[in-house]
Amino acid sequence: MLREIGISIYPDHSDPKQDQIYLEKAATLGYTRVFMSMLEVSPENQTATLEKFSQIIHFARDLNFEVILDINPQTFTKLGISYQDLSLFKALGASGIRLDEAFSGLQESLLSYNPEGLKIELNMSNDVAYLDNIMTYQPNAPFIYGCHNLYPQKGSGLPYDFFVKASQRFKKYGIKTAAFVTSQTATGGPWTINDGLPTLEIHRDWPIALQAKHLFATNLIDTVIIGNAYATDEELAQLAAVNRYCLTLNVEYEQQTTTLEKEIVEKNLHFRRGDITDLVIRSTQPRVKYAQKANPAHNHTQELQLGDIVIGNDDFKNYKNELQIILKPQQDIRKNLVARIKPEERFLLEYIKPWTKFKLQAQ
Template sequence: MKRRLGLSVYPDNSDFNKDKEYLDLAAKYGFSRIFMSMLEVKDGKEAVFNKFKNIIGYAKEIGFEVILDIAPNIFDALEISYDDLSFFSEVGADGIRLDVAFDSNKEAMLSFNPYNLIIELNMSNDVAYLNNILTYQPNKPFIYGCHNFYPQDGSALPLDFFTSCSERFKKEGIRTAAFINSQVGTFGPWDINDGLPTVEIHRKLPVEVQAKHLFATGLIDDVIIGNAYASEEELKALSEVNRYQTVFKVELVDDINDVEKEILFKNQHFRRGDITSQMIRSTEVRKKYKEKDNNPHDNELMFKRGDIVIGNDKFGKYKNELQIVLEDHKDNRKNKVGKIIDDELILLDYVKPWSKFKFNE
């Protein structure tokens, strides 16, 4: 399943022209889906329809898929029913997100709506909700899953709970989404805004690290910025994230040589299938560079988790093998060539047997 980047728009709390500029910028950087919140009906059904139709229409013109987040009270305020989703089709949405659960048969029936609207389910509950819906034979290609976001500091999901919730959806082949937090975004749907991530440990991290982590779990297809507006620098950084393998950002040691730089940056690395707990081994490079000399340097250190080392001339057949340290150890047959930045050490847990990975300086 192809992975995508998304962003959030809040027409109830924003200006059309500013939203339009934001969408133009995001489209420039390859974003392709929108979470759009419809929270209140202050000015009547017709005014709401026109406001949302304008921004959704523009978003569709420039290639976005738009999912409307619908609070239950909106149906009463608009005097519409879950049995008639024509309003959302006419306003131009591709789908609606149900923040509340019905009896599972209802969700299955909604997925057969005549407008081919996507029905997006709340993923942030570790219960058999999806499984129950699947027993009622829904129109599965039109079922998505999307986590919640959490504006209060400390209130987002712990990682293990997020993983358990997400696995329920991913193992059934459902398209999944989760939110990350812009460090410069100032608003969302409510008056509290300590950021809008799904996972609590992401709240203060750079956006690209959050995205790398979600993609690295293998559980999330669409990564969506929860708060508005992200900066152009953040959008650009996200556009450069490899969505299909982890690319670690590294800090190099001063004495790294040209051979080591080439080994590090010019090769597709993968972890050996017969893994060890002490390090992640990329062994093919030692064959490719077996004739290249590699004098010892930075080799009398205690290597720490996240250090990147390459075998030096003392290491015999293992000369020029690349390793990422997982457990602290010393070995003067290895040169330290750099270290993974601290924010990205969390990604090491997702380098499994045969996992592919690369490095950026």
């Protein structure tokens, strides 16, 4: 499944010109999804409201965004339309609709065959057999998406273990999935309360790139969307720079690290050996590639700690120039300490499984 990044727009609470500027910035950086809330639409001034939505949706579509409108049963009532006719959303320019609340199962299945060809996105933030029920009704599976909720109130976001179980229910069917990260400065959202808009509670105060790295590392989320608007230019660029397919960890070099060692660290695609040990993550190909390169011992006498990056020195014989990441404290004078994983990213080491590919980069 191809992975993508997206932003959120709240036309009922935003300025159309600012929305357009935000969309243009995001498009330039490679963003391709837009989450747009219609939950706040009211019957009053409906014509003007729908025209506002239409203009910003078509503007986004012209920039090649896929636009999913967040709706619930009350939205149909407010707009005076039925589940059997989604032509209004098609006319607005939407790519699909997100059902914030559950229907009957059969209803979702029927909606997935809508003649307008709209995607039907389901709420993923429930660890119940909701999707299983829909799948028994044989939906048009390629038109079914999944997307977690976003949580404006501090303390209300999903706990990680619950998130995993709920997400696994969708991934087992190969459904395209999405979740939200939060800007640390943006204030725009669907409600007056806005303590950030992440899916996971642990993400609420994290840098935006780290939130995204975590979601992609789980292999449960295909689309990462910034929940609040408007993220800063710096945050947009930081998220856009995240490697969506290969876990890339930021490192800080030791002062004595050599040019060769820096090349081994940064100029190679690493992968963990399949026959793992719980003491270190071993990347063994560098010892083959750099077998003829000398690597004298230095910075090699201290006790090594979680997240330390070491490279075998000349005294390590056949294992010279093998790169390892320390998982448990140890001491070995045959290993040069060359760098350290940044402290805030060390928890991501648990996502490096047997044969997992990963990269290392200095910032």
